[in-house]
Amino acid sequence: MKRLIIAAILLALVIATYLTSLFYITDSCNTAKSMIQNTIKVYSEKETAEKEAKNTQKYWDKKEPLLSIFVNHDRIDDIETAISLMNVYAKIPKNELFYEYADNVKVLIHQILEDTKITMHSIF
Amino acid sequence: MITTIIRTIILYIFVTFAIRVMGKRQIGDMQPNELVITLLISEIVAIPLQDISQPILSGVVAIFMLIVLEIVMSCLSLKSVKIRKFMSGNSVVIINNGIVDQNAMKNVRMTVLDLVEQLRGQNVFDISTVAFAVLEINGNLSVLLKSGDQPATVKDMGIKKEKAALPLPVISDGKVLMDSLKALNITTETLNKKLHANHTTASEVFLMTLDRYDNISIVKKGSNI
Numbered sequence: 001m002k003r004l005i006i007a008a009i010l011l012a013l014v015i016a017t018y019l020t021s022l023f024y025i026t027d028s029c030n031t032a033k034s035m036i037q038n039t040i041k042v043y044s045e046k047e048t049a050e051k052e053a054k055n056t057q058k059y060w061d062k063k064e065p066l067l068s069i070f071v072n073h074d075r076i077d078d079i080e081t082a083i084s085l086m087n088v089y090a091k092i093p094k095n096e097l098f099y100e101y102a103d104n105v106k107v108l109i110h111q112i113l114e115d116t117k118i119t120m121h122s123i124f
Numbered sequence: 125m126i127t128t129i130i131r132t133i134i135l136y137i138f139v140t141f142a143i144r145v146m147g148k149r150q151i152g153d154m155q156p157n158e159l160v161i162t163l164l165i166s167e168i169v170a171i172p173l174q175d176i177s178q179p180i181l182s183g184v185v186a187i188f189m190l191i192v193l194e195i196v197m198s199c200l201s202l203k204s205v206k207i208r209k210f211m212s213g214n215s216v217v218i219i220n221n222g223i224v225d226q227n228a229m230k231n232v233r234m235t236v237l238d239l240v241e242q243l244r245g246q247n248v249f250d251i252s253t254v255a256f257a258v259l260e261i262n263g264n265l266s267v268l269l270k271s272g273d274q275p276a277t278v279k280d281m282g283i284k285k286e287k288a289a290l291p292l293p294v295i296s297d298g299k300v301l302m303d304s305l306k307a308l309n310i311t312t313e314t315l316n317k318k319l320h321a322n323h324t325t326a327s328e329v330f331l332m333t334l335d336r337y338d339n340i341s342i343v344k345k346g347s348n349i
Contacts (some may be wrong), residue, residue, distance in 0.1 A: 003195045003198075004195060004199060004200070006145055006195065007191065007195035007196060010188045010189075010191055010192050011188075011192045013188060014185055014188050014189055017185055018185075040165065055294065068179065069138070069180075069181050070179060071179065072177055072178060072179065072180060072328055073177040073178075073179070074177040075233070077177075097216045107206075123248075
């Protein structure tokens with residue numbers, strides 16, 4: 001009986017961890033994605049998007065520590081690097097590299113979101 | 125470096141907890157599913173230990189799930205014979221009524237040399253003295269000798285013997301073990317009286333055992349047992 005209670009507690013912990021990670025990752029990544037989308041929009045309209053890019057970086061820096069608990073650290077570092085580079089090119093008007101790095105960030109974030117989904121690909 | 129040290133400490137705590145919950149068993153005594161889980165836990169822990177980019181939580185969650193599975197399966201095994209058979213398999217009679225079952229040996233892929241070696245491990249050097257030999261699920265061979273070859277017991281010889289009692293350690297390295305005193309239902313004063321009667325004190329004793337029939341054994345510090 002004691003062991004069954006331990007098993008029930010552990011199972012509850014696992015489920016709680018899974019749900020927390022799922023909601024946190026989904027929320028953080030979706031917000032970051034929409035911020036990048038907004039940065040791209042502002043850049044194409046005003047030719048620079050320094051403020052928006054900075055906000056995106058600030059947001060990611062804030063979310064990074066807790067995300068590191070759930071997501072592979074290399075992936076988070078890759079996004080961090082791509083956002084930093086996007087930030088640099090956001091100051092330069094009409095630069096193709098800005099779009100390249102912004103798309104790169106979007107792809108990397110999308111990959112993290114994909115990993116949270118239960119698919120045949122993720123299981124096998 | 126400090127990250128690795130901290131991660132090692134955390135994982136050590138979780139693995140110790142996992143093994144503790146699963147129960148005390150030696151590798152040789154494990155059921156197949158217990159062995160699988162032990163091997164898996166060691167493999168799972170190795171990944172976040174070696175690769176610090178891997179979140180430690182992935183290892184911890186996997187360990188927790190393995191513990192849950194192990195507990196649930198062991199509980200189901202207790203309730204259902206079918207599940208027990210599926211999880212652990214069956215014991216196989218290798219020698220039945222003095223006759224070696226060669227088909228059973230083939231089924232469990234056991235050679236004659238393996239059988240003889242296992243019998244020697246049970247202090248049986250003559251196969252003709254064996255009535256029954258059963259290969260247990262954990263791989264051990266249980267042997268029952270023919271009645272004429274079994275060693276004589278006290279009962280066979282008609283000798284009356286005092287009832288056996290479990291001697292408990294009451295002093296270990298000068299320290300009084302209160303749990304043992306409680307189990308024997310004696311107080312510290314009674315223990316001190318017994319020590320006084322043996323011309324010693326608790327601090328001078330390396331090991332003292334006592335049973336419920338008052339049989340005392342004392343090994344003093346610095347003396348050879």
